Amino acid sequence: MPFYGDEYTARSMYDKLETEFNSGNSRRMKNAQEEVDRKRYLFLAYGIGLKGIARMMSPMTIWNDYEALVYAGVKIDIDKLFLSLCRDEGNSFISDNILDFIFRGVNLFILLDQGFPTQSRDELNRFIECKVGLNEIFMLFSKLFSSSAENPDELYEIFAILKQKRGCSKKRINKWMKKTIKERLNEPLIRDVFEINPQRWTELGVDTMLFKNRWIEARGSVFITHPIDHPAESLPEGVTVEDLLAFFSDEEIEEMKGEGFVGS
Numbered sequence: 001m002p003f004y005g006d007e008y009t010a011r012s013m014y015d016k017l018e019t020e021f022n023s024g025n026s027r028r029m030k031n032a033q034e035e036v037d038r039k040r041y042l043f044l045a046y047g048i049g050l051k052g053i054a055r056m057m058s059p060m061t062i063w064n065d066y067e068a069l070v071y072a073g074v075k076i077d078i079d080k081l082f083l084s085l086c087r088d089e090g091n092s093f094i095s096d097n098i099l100d101f102i103f104r105g106v107n108l109f110i111l112l113d114q115g116f117p118t119q120s121r122d123e124l125n126r127f128i129e130c131k132v133g134l135n136e137i138f139m140l141f142s143k144l145f146s147s148s149a150e151n152p153d154e155l156y157e158i159f160a161i162l163k164q165k166r167g168c169s170k171k172r173i174n175k176w177m178k179k180t181i182k183e184r185l186n187e188p189l190i191r192d193v194f195e196i197n198p199q200r201w202t203e204l205g206v207d208t209m210l211f212k213n214r215w216i217e218a219r220g221s222v223f224i225t226h227p228i229d230h231p232a233e234s235l236p237e238g239v240t241v242e243d244l245l246a247f248f249s250d251e252e253i254e255e256m257k258g259e260g261f262v263g264s
Helices: 004-021 026-045 050-055 059-064 066-071 078-089 091-103 108-113 121-129 134-140 142-148 152-166 170-183 187-196 198-204 208-219 241-247 250-256
Strands: none
Touching: 004 026, 004 050, 026 050, 059 066, 059 078, 078 091, 078 108, 091 108, 108 134, 121 134, 121 152, 134 142, 134 152, 134 170, 142 152, 152 170, 152 187, 152 198, 170 187, 170 198, 170 208, 187 198, 187 208, 198 208, 208 241
């Protein structure tokens, strides 16, 4: 058992630091935090409660002691801690520890609002290798997926890796693709899926026929305006002359009509 005098001194010191911490003065609060960080084990040794000590610890010390604090029953607001460390330690620290923040339950919307993670293939690959959940990956890298849609080969590669390494289902891939073509007319992706490389997308689980009307919208007019360069025989599988005529109005056809295809 510690001597009474030592325990009394520790308690008095703790009470003084608590007063400084609650003073409302940022400089005094920071000084109190630094002192608590240095003396936290001493305070614990003399019976001062861990929850009270943790409340005055600096964000970085809480982060370093995170698992021990949680194990001891201290409740930590991971969102508040994340924002504090963003402010105090900067982007480099957050980037280096982003996976730990995710696994410790940080709100993903807060993460995105602060500009994390970086929308790069390297970062995506790191998340995949560390087995971050698919829901989190699709949410956190939505901008990367959208930008990759401009490069069909890159988007295909991303989905192929997700399928191979994380078990991404055909249903999920098809759902994302369906949403993407509904939101915008992306001609490079539409052509690759429906016209140029339909087989590889089918193997991933994409229903390429979902792209049929979008393909006609993006490319169908050239088979009317330039029938010599684009004869009916070169229409992709699943599209007929009748489909083109049914898709465009009579007025649109008259405006773009070319010789020898629709008729005189």
